Amino acid sequence: MSGTARKVRVVGDPVLHAVTRPVTEFDAELSDLIDDMFASMYVAEGVGLAATQIGVDRAVFVYDCIDSDHHRHVGHVVNPVVVATAGPIDDGEEGCLSVPGPFEELDRPSSVTVRGVDKTGAPLEVTGTGFFARCLIHETEHLSGILYIDHLPRNRRRKVLRAMEPFAWNA
Template identity: 40%
Template sequence: MAIRPILCLPDPKLRAVSENVGVVDDSVRALMDDMLETMYDAPGIGLAAIQIGVARRVLVIDLAKQDETPAPQFFADPEILTRSEETSVYEEGCLSVPDYYEEVNRPAKIRLRFLDRNNERREIEAEGLLATCLQHEIDHLDGKLFIDHLSRLKRERAIKKYAKAARNSEPAAARGPEIREKQG
């Protein structure tokens, strides 16, 4: 198992649509293990493969609190079959949008089909935090971020904040013509 770097906004790879794995084999299980270790290290409660730069439809979740025994869950090729009309609001954050939290309104319950760690096709009904977390991570697999569920103004502010932070952390040579124009 290895801790992998987590991609952050504005990295364009976060907007990639992930490909189905088809079969959960040893390579997918190794990816799941790396994702779990990366998520725990961050720390977080969910992680999609695209967040570590792997465009495969794989996600891991563990909703256990710090004083509880870890309870990791593994999902490959997740597909939401139904969404309730009833909604719930949770304050969401994201390892790929660090230190930014906003309330997001999502369906309160979902029915999900997926392949588990043993390549068994399963279906579950999820509600509460699990439903929210699954929807959040599946959005990643579809190239969406939780900020896409916010008002245009809040979304644009967040994007500008992270784009500016990324520009400020790059070496001047890497920024290229934009820097030269500002100096000239």
């Protein structure tokens, strides 16, 4: 694996609530950032990571996630936009590397389609089901400054924040 793992930012860091800048340069710097994001995600044992989570104000996320048919999807999306959601609501648990430790139930669509480009600027569209759908919408929201806990009622949000714990990759 290439790339250098970077510290994952945790809730309370203002970068996590900032709207990212669109990527306009498709160069070696972007490719290196994506490699670093994968390295950071794997060290933290995550399934997705947005650039803001390592303190970078760029609209890009990476993923390595299983869908509802247990197929593994690995990739990245630059300048993502959710273009479609469908299916019954999935009320599964969700967690976040930037809210380390706890998981909480959160309603999400069971199918999500994200459109963007790859690191070369080529158009791409990714559709995910099940947990992969949850990952796609979760990471896209990060780039708009939204954390999954922002969707929770105040009492459940407080419970999650109290249960957070430090890990080696973010301490």
